[in-house]
Structure formats: C-alpha cells, structure tokens
Amino acid sequence: MHRRDFLSKLPGLATIPLMLPQAALAAQSARLQITDVRLIRIKLIEDKGILARRVDTPRGGLHVQIGNFTVTEVHTDQGLVGIGPGIPPENIEYVKNLLVDKDPFEINEHAAALYRPQRRWGASVEIALWDLLGKATNLPLYKLWGGGRDKVLPYAAMWGIGTVEDRVEIAIRLKEDGWRAIKLRSGFRTMEEDIRVVELVRDAVGDDFHILCDGNKAPGDADANGEDPTLWNFKRAYDTAMAYQELNVYWLEEPLPRYDYERLAELNRLLA
Numbered sequence: 001m002h003r004r005d006f007l008s009k010l011p012g013l014a015t016i017p018l019m020l021p022q023a024a025l026a027a028q029s030a031r032l033q034i035t036d037v038r039l040i041r042i043k044l045i046e047d048k049g050i051l052a053r054r055v056d057t058p059r060g061g062l063h064v065q066i067g068n069f070t071v072t073e074v075h076t077d078q079g080l081v082g083i084g085p086g087i088p089p090e091n092i093e094y095v096k097n098l099l100v101d102k103d104p105f106e107i108n109e110h111a112a113a114l115y116r117p118q119r120r121w122g123a124s125v126e127i128a129l130w131d132l133l134g135k136a137t138n139l140p141l142y143k144l145w146g147g148g149r150d151k152v153l154p155y156a157a158m159w160g161i162g163t164v165e166d167r168v169e170i171a172i173r174l175k176e177d178g179w180r181a182i183k184l185r186s187g188f189r190t191m192e193e194d195i196r197v198v199e200l201v202r203d204a205v206g207d208d209f210h211i212l213c214d215g216n217k218a219p220g221d222a223d224a225n226g227e228d229p230t231l232w233n234f235k236r237a238y239d240t241a242m243a244y245q246e247l248n249v250y251w252l253e254e255p256l257p258r259y260d261y262e263r264l265a266e267l268n269r270l271l272a
Contacts, residue, residue: 034099036075074128082132085124104132155181171201181210195243214253
C-alpha cells in the first residue's frame, strides 16, 4: 500500500501534496534571496558527549550528540533565517556555492543538488530551507503542504537497525504502551532478513497494529550495482514490496532514489 493510501484511510490523517502552491507564493519568492549559509556551534552548560542508541549495532551506526553540536543557518536579504541541523564543516562551502544568490522557493531544485552524489547531510540544509519558507510566508509547513487536518495518528519510528529480537521486543512494548503503529527500517543486507523482521513483528503484535517500513534509499542516485548492500535495485524493491503487501504493511517508504521518478512510477504501477 502506498503512503498516500495510509494517510487517507487512517482516522485523522490527511493526504499531503508534495508540491508548493507556487502561484500563491510568487510574491514572497520574488522578494527573497539567499545571501549566506552558516554553521553555528551550540554549546550547552554541560557537554554530555555522544550516547549510543540502545538498539544500534556497529552496522546500524546512529548516535545522539548531547551538547556541543551545530546548526545550519540559511540567511536572506530580508533578514529571515532558516534553521536546520548541522552539517559537516567541510561541506559548508559547497552549500554556499549552491544556494547563495538563489531563490529559496526553488526548493525541489535545491534538494536534488543537495542529495547528489550520496550527500546524506543534504536533509539538514533542506530542513533549514523549509523553515525559511515557513517564516517567509508566515505559515506553518502543514499549510504549505496542503493542510486540511489538525490531527494525525502518530507512529513510533525505529531509526536503528538492531537485531530482529530487539525490534520484536520493542514493537510488543510499544503496543502495550498504547501505540497503534510502528515504522521499521528495512536496512538489512538481504531481502530475506528485511521480510523476516516484518513477519515476526506481525506475529507478535497481531493484525490490529499498523506496520510501516522505510527503505531509506532516497539519497541514492542510480540503480544499485550490487557493490553497495544499502541500495536496492528495482527487482529487490519490487520483491520486497510484494512480500510486504502480503504482510499488510501500510507503506514502504523510499524504496528507490528520491528523484528516480520513472522507476518510482513504474513500481507504483506494478503494485497498484
């Protein structure tokens, strides 16, 4: 099932269009220009260092920095500043060359360049751009994206890979705590492992609990060539999606690169 179907079928959730209402925002766009991109260091009273997430493995690799971190600022000629998470300092000049003197409302063009090739930190700058657009229009982002609802059904997202047992245990605990949905990362080296996780979680939580899956393949540029196990080729994306449909998974997020429109459309067509 597609993400839009999940949003439309669950109570309190709205379908979110991904395109900005360009005509309505033309006036703001014409008057706004990016002048600088800065990396600002934030230091708390006490720096706690880096704490490993509980369900991580060395392959999972996600950690949380507590204190002494950075934020990215996108400045404009009108004094408005968009703020996002920090990026590696060595990449700040690339971002400046990409964005300075540009229109922040051309966000799809900027995002495409920020994510290529394999620049996973591009999300931090994109967040700052969206923050800037919200400030420029004096609108919350949910209204820029279509709005229409003031309530959503939350889900618990697991960023770490962890072990199969970790994820089953956490899914059970989340359901006991009152959650109605969980999102799992589909990040194992083999498709069989990704499917096995969902099978065991489904067995553990039953059919009245929503399972969502995230392939995290959006930053990729092209089809996988077999050298990088974190990227899927089209066949793996399709076969994984078919197996997930049998397990009543509500959506498979980012099975292919974000801007690979032709293959994403073909995948949707085959699954419809």
